[in-house]
Amino acid sequence: MASLATLLNNRSSGHFLLYSLIGCLYTVGVGFLVSRLGPVGGVLAILGPVVLVIIGSMLKEPRFSLFVYVQLSFIVGFSRFIPSAIPTGLLVDGVLFITLFSLFLNGKRMQWHRLRSPAFVLVGIWFLYCVIELANPEAPYRPAWFLHVRPFSLHWIQVACMVLVVPLTRNDIRIFVTTWLTWSFLAALWAFKQQYIGLTPNEQLWLDMGNATTHILFGQLRSFSFYSDAAQFGAEMAGATLVAVIWVFEEQSLKRKVFFACLALVYFWGYAVSGTRSALFVLIAGFPFYLLLKRDFKKLIIGVVVATPLVLLLMYTSVGSSNYQVQRMRSALTPMNDPSFILRLQNQEKMRTYLRDLPFGAGIGTTTDGGTRFSPWHWAAQIAPDSWYVQLWMETGRVGVTLYILILIGVVGIGIRRVWQLKDPWLIKIMYGFLAEFVGLAFMGYSNPVLGQFPTNCVIFISTMLVVSCYRWDTTPVKAESVTKSHSLTAPDRYETV
Structure with a gap:
């Protein structure tokens, strides 16, 4: 007993000396930093x-x-x-x-065997194509590739690997959803503050640096909250609105229906004050897709019947034109009356001339910020793509943008099949929202580069991989073709279905 007490005392003394040494070193380090760098x-x-x-x-x-x-x-x-x-x-x-x-x-x-997922193979093919683009002889400055390959494909394949391999649980999905909706709610509140109370000095400085030309139109602020710009904020708000509306339909509890309906109203008004017209197509494309997912053709027909008069009202009347937000939505449905849309078409015609003999594009990193920074003299840096797909077309050519769109379609197709095999109502509700939002944002990608910007790309990178592997958490899981019988009976898989 005496020897044991002595050992414990010696160990405690050793820990005390170690922590004391660390504390002293930390104190000296703090003093050095403060003396050199101040606050x-x-x-x-x-x-x-x-x-x-x-x-x-x-x-x-x-x-x-x-x-x-x-x-x-x-x-x-x-x-x-x-x-x-x-x-x-x-x-x-x-x-x-x-x-x-x-x-x-x-x-x-x-769970490394999950990397045999068909969706991961598709994402890997796109990443491999982007790697091959590094050797594109047309690229004026190849190191710029490292700047744009990150949002193009590098982050997607990294996140896909993480989501598939990590043994996530149903509670992890709940945390992800709650985090996303909470951030979106806070973003909407901050946008309302910008719109109805005012901007902070830093936000005003950001506008004065040249961003006012796109964020103050006809004397009206396009709220951007704490996102990169109003287009990104509007897209995120439209996506959150779509998911909240879907969950209103899917919930059985009246209290939860009311809760998600209130959230949808907050998100929708956040979309409205952003003034992002193209974000309307997240809703126009996403909600009908949700009804198709449900294979509820009766509700789909009712939705078309209800929505058609509203669309016609916006297109062919001036009702509500005194409201700026309503007028912005109206202009999204009448693009040929919009000078900015006509300018986009003219720019695309110029690009078509340049890209006629460039099937693999001008090289990754030649447009937008990468082109302006590293090769401002190049034609690709001097034409604004104003679209995610047009940017891909310019940088990876018609071969690249075609491959990318086919991969998106493939991921959606895999997701549809997986969701249709689910039995658990809660999981079905979550995956309906994820997949419909992804389709809506993919449609919006024609007019804005939101698929390559934070935080939208983070949300869709994670959510798409959750959808294509959703059988992992089903109460009666469906075994993937790529998973062997022995894998489907392992302890981790059984644990995840609880």
Whole structure:
């Protein structure tokens, strides 16, 4: 007993000395940072240990890393509130690479056989094509490839690997959904503050730097909340509105129906104050797709009958034109009366001339910010694509954009098949919303590059992989063709179906 007590005392003394040493070193480090950097050094001294704890947790648990990625994707938009330029986009890259490293560190717990999923193969094919584009002889500055390949395909294949391999549970899906809807709700409230109370000095500075030309039209502010721009904010609000409306139809409880109906109204008005006309097509395309998913043709016909007069009212009358938001929605349905849409068509005609002999495009990284920064003299940098698919067309050619669209269709097709095989009502409700929103955003991609921007790309990268592997959480799971019989009977799979 005496020897045991002595051992414990020695161990306690050793821990005390170690912690004392760490404390002393930390104090010296804080003093050095404050003396050299002032208040900034103090902030770094406080954040440093927090960051180390987060990184350690990410390495220990890949599931935690995935949720850090989700939070950071929404926080990226706050960069305009930070005086000094911080590469928030690179922070997301860092989180994704740490997560991949964490997968290998915890490899024995991961479900690597799920990478045989047909959807992962499709995403892998698109990533491989983008890698081959690095050798495109037409690219004026090849290092710019690294800037645009991230939203094009790198992040998608990284997230796909994480979602499929990590043994996620139904509770993890609930956390993801709650996080997304909460951030969207806060974004709507901040947009209302911008619209009806006013802007912060940093937001006004952002507008004064040249963004007022696209965000103040006819004296009316297009609210952008804490997103990258009004188009991104409007798309996210339209997607959240669509999901909330679908869940109103799917819920059995009256209280939950009322709750989601209230959320839908908040999100819809958030979409309205964004002034993003093309986001209307998220709803126009997404909701009919949801009814097709349900194979409820009676409701589909009723929806068409109800919606047609409203569309005709917007297209052929001036009812509500005194309201700016209503007028913006009306102009989305009459594009040939819109000078900006006509200019887009003229730009596309110019591109068609340049791309006639470039089946693989001008090279990844030649348009928008990458082109302006690295090859401003090139024709691709001098024409605004104003569309996700047009940007892909310019950078990867008709071969690339065709392949990309076929892959999107393939992912949707796999998702439809998986959802139709589900038995669990809660899971069906969640997957209906995810898949319908993805289809709506894919349609909107013709007019805005929202599929390649935070946080929308984060949401759809995760949600699409959840949809194509949704059988994992069904109460009566359907075995994937790519999963062998032995895999379908493993303990982790049985655990996930509970």
